[in-house]
Amino acid sequence: MGDSEKKNTENRILEAAEAEFLEQGYDGARTISIAERAGVTHAMLHYYFRTKEQLFHRILEEKVDALVHSVVTAFINPEKPFLQRIEEGISAHFDFLAANPRIPLFIAREIGKRDLGIEDKLRGNVAPLFMRIQSEINALADKGEVRSVDPVMLFLDIISQNVFPFMILPIAAPALGISDSKALLERVKQENVIIILSRLKP
Amino acid sequence: MGDSEKKNTENRILEAAEAEFLEQGYDGARTISIAERAGVTHAMLHYYFRTKEQLFHRILEEKVDALVHSVVTAFINPEKPFLQRIEEGISAHFDFLAANPRIPLFIAREIGKRDLGIEDKLRGNVAPLFMRIQSEINALADKGEVRSVDPVMLFLDIISQNVFPFMILPIAAPALGISDSKALLERVKQENVIIILSRLKP
DNA sequence: ATTATCTATAGATCTATAGATAATGC
DNA sequence: ATTATCTATAGATCTATAGATAATGC
Numbered sequence: 001m002g003d004s005e006k007k008n009t010e011n012r013i014l015e016a017a018e019a020e021f022l023e024q025g026y027d028g029a030r031t032i033s034i035a036e037r038a039g040v041t042h043a044m045l046h047y048y049f050r051t052k053e054q055l056f057h058r059i060l061e062e063k064v065d066a067l068v069h070s071v072v073t074a075f076i077n078p079e080k081p082f083l084q085r086i087e088e089g090i091s092a093h094f095d096f097l098a099a100n101p102r103i104p105l106f107i108a109r110e111i112g113k114r115d116l117g118i119e120d121k122l123r124g125n126v127a128p129l130f131m132r133i134q135s136e137i138n139a140l141a142d143k144g145e146v147r148s149v150d151p152v153m154l155f156l157d158i159i160s161q162n163v164f165p166f167m168i169l170p171i172a173a174p175a176l177g178i179s180d181s182k183a184l185l186e187r188v189k190q191e192n193v194i195i196i197l198s199r200l201k202p
Numbered sequence: 203m204g205d206s207e208k209k210n211t212e213n214r215i216l217e218a219a220e221a222e223f224l225e226q227g228y229d230g231a232r233t234i235s236i237a238e239r240a241g242v243t244h245a246m247l248h249y250y251f252r253t254k255e256q257l258f259h260r261i262l263e264e265k266v267d268a269l270v271h272s273v274v275t276a277f278i279n280p281e282k283p284f285l286q287r288i289e290e291g292i293s294a295h296f297d298f299l300a301a302n303p304r305i306p307l308f309i310a311r312e313i314g315k316r317d318l319g320i321e322d323k324l325r326g327n328v329a330p331l332f333m334r335i336q337s338e339i340n341a342l343a344d345k346g347e348v349r350s351v352d353p354v355m356l357f358l359d360i361i362s363q364n365v366f367p368f369m370i371l372p373i374a375a376p377a378l379g380i381s382d383s384k385a386l387l388e389r390v391k392q393e394n395v396i397i398i399l400s401r402l403k404p
Numbered sequence: 405a406t407t408a409t410c411t412a413t414a415g416a417t418c419t420a421t422a423g424a425t426a427a428t429g430c
Numbered sequence: 431a432t433t434a435t436c437t438a439t440a441g442a443t444c445t446a447t448a449g450a451t452a453a454t455g456c
Contacts, residue, residue, distance in 0.1 A: 009434080025311070027229035031419060041436055046420060048434095108369050109227070109311050122377035130378075152378060153393045156367060164362035167310050175324035176332075176354060191355045198400045211408080233445065243410055248446060250408095408453070418443080427434070 010048050012038040018059050022102045025109045026056050060110060063103050064118050070096040071159065072125045075133075082136050083146070083200065086158075087193050094162045094189045101166045108167075130155070146200045157199065161192040212250050214240040220261050224304045227311045228258050262312060265305050266320050272298040273361065274327045277335075284338050285348070285402065288360075289395050296364045296391045303368045310369075332357070348402045359401065363394040 016037035020029045031052050035042040049055040074096070075089035097104070111118070133151040141148040165188050173181045218239035222231045233254050237244040251257040276298070277291035299306065313320070335353040343350040367390050375383045 025227065025229060027227060028315075030417085032417090042419090043421080043437085044435065050420090052419065105310055108307055111373050113230075118373055119377040122374065123379075126377070127379075150389075150393075152380075153389065156374075156390065157363065157393070157397055159370075160362045160366035161359065164366045165358060168361075171313050171320055172324065172358075175321040176328070177325075178354075187352075187355065188358065191352075191359070195359055195397060195401045199397045232443090234443090244445090245410065245447080246408080252446090254445070406453100406455080408451105410449105410451075412448090412450105414445105414447080416443100416445080419441090421440080422438090423436105424438105425434105425436075427432100429432080 009040060009044060013040060013045055013048055017055050021056055021059050022106050064107060067103055067107060068121050068125055072129055075129060082140060086196065090158055090193050090196060091189060094192065097162055097166050098185060104163045105167050144202055147202050158196055211242060211246060215242060215247055215250055219257050223258060223261050224308050266309060269305055269309060270323050270327055274331055277331060284342060288398065292360055292395050292398060293391060296394065299364055299368050300387060306365045307369050346404055349404050360398055
C-alpha cells in the first residue's frame with residue numbers, strides 16, 4: 001500500500017481526532033466516534049496510534065505549541081517602535097484566536113489533569129520576551145513616554161482580553177441580544193487595543 | 203430515620219458531587235467516586251438523586267446562579283458615585299472568584315454541551331444593569347468626566363480581566379517562576395482596577 | 405408503614421487486541 | 431514479505447436497579 005494512501009488514512013484519523021477532542025474533551029471523546037468521523041474502522045485507530053491517550057497527546061501538544069507560538073511571534077517583530085509593536089501584537093494574537101477559537105477552552109479543560117511540557121515551553125519562550133519588554137518599558141518610562149507596568153501584568157492583561165471573549169461569546173452573545181457576533185468580535189479587537197494603550201499612556 | 207440524618211447523607215452526597223464535578227467535569231466524574239468521597243454506598247446516590255445527570259444539574263445550576271449573582275450585585279450598590287462603584291465592583295467580583303476559583307472553568311467546560319437557562323438569567327439580570335451604566339456613562343461623558351465606552355465592552359473587559367487569571371494561573375505561575383501566587387493575585391486585583399480606570403478616565 | 409441503606413448484578417459502553425484477509429513493494 | 435484493513439470479541443468500566451434488610455415514625 002502506497003505512502004500517500006497511508007498518509008491519507010492516518011491524516012483522516014488525526015483530523016477526526018482533532019475535531020472530536022476539541023469538541024468533547026478527552027473524557028467526552030469516544031474512539032468509536034473518531035473512527036466514524038474519519039470513515040475508517042475502529043481498529044485502524046489503534047493500529048496507527050495504539051491508544052486513545054497517545055492520539056490525544058499528539059493533538060494536545062500541537063495545540064499548545066500553536067498557542068504559545070502565537071503569543072511569542074505576535075510580539076517579537078523587531079523592526080518597529082514599542083507601542084506600535086504592542087498594538088500590532090494584540091491584533092495578530094487576536095486574529096490567531098479568531099482562526100482557532102476552540103483552542104483556549106480545549107487546553108484549559110485538560111490542564112491540571114495531565115502534565116504537558118507547557119511550563120518548559122513557557123519558560124523557554126516567554127521569559128526572554130518579558131525581559132526585553134521590561135527593559136523597553138523602563139527606558140520609555142524614564143523618558144515619560146509610557147507609564148511603568150510590570151510585563152507580567154501587561155501580558156496577563158493582553159491575553160485575558162484576547163482569549164476570554166472566545167470562551168464566553170457563544171453564551172453571552174445571544175443572551176445580550178447580539179446576532180452578528182463577527183461584528184462584535186471586530187469591536188472587541190479594537191477595544192482591546194484601546195484599553196492596553198490607555199493603560200500604557202502616561 | 204430522622205430528618206437530620208437524611209439531610210446529612212443527602213448533603214454529604216451533594217458536597218462530594220460538587221467536589222468531583224468541579225475537578226473532573228461531567229464526563230470525567232464517576233458516580234462511584236462521588237459515593238466514595240461521601241462515604242456512602244453507591245446505591246444511595248441513585249436513591250436520592252436518581253441519575254448522575256440530575257445530580258449534576260443541581261450542582262451546575264447552583265454555580266451558574268452564584269456566578270451571575272456575583273457580577274450583578276458587585277456593581278449595583280446604588281449609594282456611591284459611578285467610578286467608585288466600578289472600582290469596588292471590580293474588587294468585589296474578584297474576591298468572589300478568589301473564594302470560588304474553580305467555578306469559571308467548570309462552567310466554561312460544560313457550556314455548549316448542554317442548555318442551562320443561563321441566557322435567560324443573563325437577560326433578566328444583566329440587561330437592566332447595562333442600561334443603567336449606559337445612561338451614567340452618557341451623563342458623565344457629556345460633562346467630560348469619563349471617556350465614552352460601550353457598557354458591553356466595559357463589562358467584557360472587567361470580567362475577562364478578573365476571570366481569566368484564575369483559569370491560567372495554576373499553569374502560568376510556576377512557569378514564570380512565581381511561587382507566591384496569593385501575592386500575585388493581590389497584584390492582579392489592583393492592576394485590574396488600574397486598567398479599567400485608565401480606560402475610563404478622559 | 406415508610407424511609408433509608410446495603411448487597412449483588414444486569415445491561416450498556418468503551419478501549420483494546422487477536423487473528424484472518426487483502427493490498428502493495430521488492 | 432510487509433503493510434494495511436476488517437471482523438469479532440475479550441476485558442474493563444460505569445450507570446442504574448432489583449430485592450432484601452434495617453431503622454424510624456405513628
